[in-house]
Amino acid sequence: MMKVERQMTPSCAMRKLCPNLDREDGLDTVLEVPIPEEMFAPAARSGGRNWVTGCSSMMAWMRSHVDHRSASLVLGRSAELQLMLGVVGAPLVPLPVPPNHSFVGRALTDDPIEASMAKYIVQQYVAAAGGEKALNGIGSMYAMGKVRMSATELRQGGGGGGNGNSDGKKTAKGGGSSGEMGAFVLWQKQPDLWCLELVVSGCKISAGNDGKIAWRQTPWQQSHASRGPPRPLRRSLQGLDPRTTAHLFAGAVCIGEKSIHGDDCFLLRLDAESATLRSRSSSNVEIIRHTLWGYFSQRTALLVHLEDSHLLRIKAPNQECVYWETTMASSVDDYRPVDGVQIAHAGRTSVSLFRFGDTAEGHTRTRMEETWTLEEVDFNIWGLSMDCFLPPGDIKEEKECAASTDGALAPAKLAVGRLPLSIGNFRIGGSRIAAVNTEEYSDDGDDEEVKDGKQRLLRSI
Known part of the structure; x- marks a missing residue:
């Protein structure tokens, strides 16, 4: 042990x-x-x-x-917190972990040159992260850290397009330059179990995966399961879980070399398959693409940068389609050995959320940023059982509701009522549950179509 x-x-x-x-x-x-x-x-x-x-x-x-x-x-x-936590708090990666959970799989000579190069780079990454024996020896993990989030929104003017050069309205969110402070606790158990609790300025988001479904719970929205197969948490790939990172990128392709922050890197790319995208889509929300890029340093062989791009199309009755594109870029820093395994202890994530597709006046671009530092990390936690990763009890009801409505978000009025609410770090019991009217903290600066689009976006990430 x-x-x-x-x-x-x-x-x-x-x-x-x-x-x-x-x-x-x-x-x-x-x-x-x-x-x-x-x-x-x-x-x-x-x-x-x-x-x-x-x-x-x-x-x-x-x-x-x-x-x-x-x-x-x-x-x-907390309308801005709803958007920041929904987009940056607990996003998932494009693909589930391969069922065989192997770092490389078949021989390198059996694959095209791009795939063979990617597998070789992953082998070097596994060695640099501590070696296959050390990574396979991690049965569970606990990590705790601090975060700071901020957001800025730019609303395009007439004829502006999406480059941000036209007249528009710029609004700072997330507490101005100082941002919103918070903390997170992440529990993982191999092979596919994880649970995250994130508190930012008094608002708490919980998310997890019990091996069968990935779910999310917030104070402003009932618990719901993510569509499609359960996928790993993106935060884990930001230098916290080298084993899952290696498993995923073993199926990537190498598309060349690129310098990032002065560090020459090999660039690996992962694309979500069509079947996975269809399983995550519904009749009125289509996931067009979801791509992940990993930058592996040629000097240290470690992952130093992570990017992904997520594009969806929202179809509204009697209206033109609206597109939402989410681009996330994370720098991974301060690697330190923990029981022989290299774990990143700091990082920064920048997010660009762009809405387009109808009229130029409706184009908006929201930029968000999160910085995080890891304060504690442990491996092989005693007493960490399956019960720690069970989803909320209302997930079954939510899945049935989602199936009956084909994944469409219920109107805000239907969400009014006695919702299970986690306040900060305390779980309020049933006798003290506060009824939250979702209409009372809607985004007043947005029209109804933008509000609805944001809600659909948050449920699809």
Whole structure:
């Protein structure tokens, strides 16, 4: 059994406890997702020594969610968080892991030269990441880190096109230049199980894969399963899971060399197959393409950059088709050995979300950015069972509803009601569930068609 060792950065500043909200003399509450020190503004200004003052804002925020009216006001400012968390929080990669879970598979000479080169590059990557024996020795993993997200939207003017040079309206989101702070906890168990919890500025998104379905849950939307076969979490490929990265790119093709951030790299490409795209599409939302590129350094053989492009077409009755293109680019930095396996401890993801296809006045481009640092990582976690990856209980009902509506998003009015709500790092019990009216935090700056398109986009990612 591999030695279990907790890796912590010297600058680790994460709060794992919060004062009891019901009794001042009660035991502290253990947070499911630790909170970055920066989120406790009063404590940060006082050097972090005043615990009660540092938690006062968190306690006030928590209590406000118990009342429906206060909850609506708090969530009212999170229309941009809904978009950022939906797009950047827990996206999936284009393809599922191959069923044989092999790094290379058949002999290199059996494939075309582009595929053979890709398999050779993956072999070098496996060796640089720690070796096949070390990667296969990882049965489970835990990772915890900090994130900071921000967004800017540019709305094109008449005759603008999509290059951003025409007159338009630019709106900063996500807390301005400072962005929205948050944290994530990721659990994985080989071969295909994973569960992510991400909290950003008080809004929590949960996602997971039990080996049969991949699902997602947010405060503003009922739990729902992703269409098509379950796929790995994109965040895992950002230097956190070398084994899954090698399995996926073993089926890629090498399309050449390219320099990225001054580092000469081999460029590998993965395209989602037509059958996979069809299984993820519905009668009114068509996934046209989903492509993933991996940049493997010629110097270290490690993955240093990850890009993917996702294009879908939304068909509306009696209207022209609208297209949404999502482009994500992630730099992967600060590799450190953890029990002999190279794990990235920092990175940055830039996202461009472009809507086009009807009139030039309706063209919008939203740019989002996330920076993250890994604070802790462990391998081979004792007691991590299948129960840790079970989907929410309402997934079955949601799947039946999706089948009856052919994947179309139900109107916002149907979502009004008593939804299961995870507030921050606490799970509110059934007796304290706050009813969330989705119409009260819609994007006021968008027309109904743009709102509907964003909702369909979030469900398709």
